[in-house]
Amino acid sequence: MDAVVTVTHVDKSFNKKRILHDVNLTASAHEILGLIGPSGAGKTTIIKNIMGMEQPDDGKVTIFGNRMPNRQVLQRIGFMAQDDALYESLTGRENLKFFAQLFGVKKDQLNERIEYTAGVVNLNQDLGKRVSNYSGGMKRRLSLAISLIQDPDLLVLDEPTVGIDPELRRQIWDELRKYAKDGKSIIITTHVMEDAAECDELLMIREGHIITHGSPASLEKEYNVDNLEQVFLKAGKSNENSNNN
Numbered sequence: 001m002d003a004v005v006t007v008t009h010v011d012k013s014f015n016k017k018r019i020l021h022d023v024n025l026t027a028s029a030h031e032i033l034g035l036i037g038p039s040g041a042g043k044t045t046i047i048k049n050i051m052g053m054e055q056p057d058d059g060k061v062t063i064f065g066n067r068m069p070n071r072q073v074l075q076r077i078g079f080m081a082q083d084d085a086l087y088e089s090l091t092g093r094e095n096l097k098f099f100a101q102l103f104g105v106k107k108d109q110l111n112e113r114i115e116y117t118a119g120v121v122n123l124n125q126d127l128g129k130r131v132s133n134y135s136g137g138m139k140r141r142l143s144l145a146i147s148l149i150q151d152p153d154l155l156v157l158d159e160p161t162v163g164i165d166p167e168l169r170r171q172i173w174d175e176l177r178k179y180a181k182d183g184k185s186i187i188i189t190t191h192v193m194e195d196a197a198e199c200d201e202l203l204m205i206r207e208g209h210i211i212t213h214g215s216p217a218s219l220e221k222e223y224n225v226d227n228l229e230q231v232f233l234k235a236g237k238s239n240e241n242s243n244n245n
């Protein structure tokens with residue numbers, strides 16, 4: 001499969017504390033790659049290194065063959081951060097329009113893209129409201145719509161399903177699946193096992209280490225268990241043992 005993102009031997013420390021330990025990953029076209037781990041495991045730090053918002057102390061990140069950060073490459077990435085970066089005094093539609101223009105969406109496609117992406121997250125009826133009147137979940141949904149606005153080749157989504165009800169969650173996963181089928185690459189972070197089960201490939205992360213990786217089915221088989229939570233626990237234990245030896 002075509003590698004879209006490669007992370008090779010990335011280390012990162014903050015205030016002399018090692019946060020990422022030799023992180024390696026490849027995200028391919030047609031694939032949803034999930035980074036799963038508890039709070040503080042280092043998922044967002046990996047995402048920030050991928051996006052070029054943080055520089056690795058060691059190792060490297062390439063996207064579409066280019067070292068990050070790279071402005072041209074950023075145009076091809078739909079990014080949803082953990083904190084919603086929205087203009088509160090503007091309406092949902094104005095936010096979408098602003099980002100569409102920033103990402104070079106053509107004028108004749110503007111309205112179509114706004115309606116389409118708002119539809120993915122069920123926000124069409126609320127586009128005329130100011131974002132300051134949105135609930136937390138609505139803001140997450142608007143952030144997700146913005147990440148899709150320019151029909152990006154790569155989607156990087158940090159905890160996209162937080163605050164989203166189960167029915168809409170299903171709809172969003174169906175949309176992401178469609179994106180992957182179209183040849184795009186998707187990286188998501190989550191700490192919810194139900195989301196992990198939707199991914200093609202998983203990296204399980206604990207304390208900045210990738211403790212195991214593989215497809216959900218292959219991981220369950222490898223660890224001889226019937227759910228991903230058990231995989232995580234077992235992989236965590238064997239990682240602890242190998243670190244202690």
Ligand SMILES: Nc1ncnc2c1ncn2[C@@H]1O[C@H](COP(=O)(O)OP(=O)(O)OP(=O)(O)O)[C@@H](O)[C@H]1O
Binds near residue numbers: 014037041043046082
């Ligand atoms: N800029 C920073 N300066 C100092 N420490 C940081 C910085 N960014 C992250 N950290 C620390 O790095 C560790 C990993 O944080 P990170 O946000 O990557 O975890 P996470 O897995 O994304 O967690 P969550 O699911 O809660 O978002 C945490 O201990 C955090 O406090």
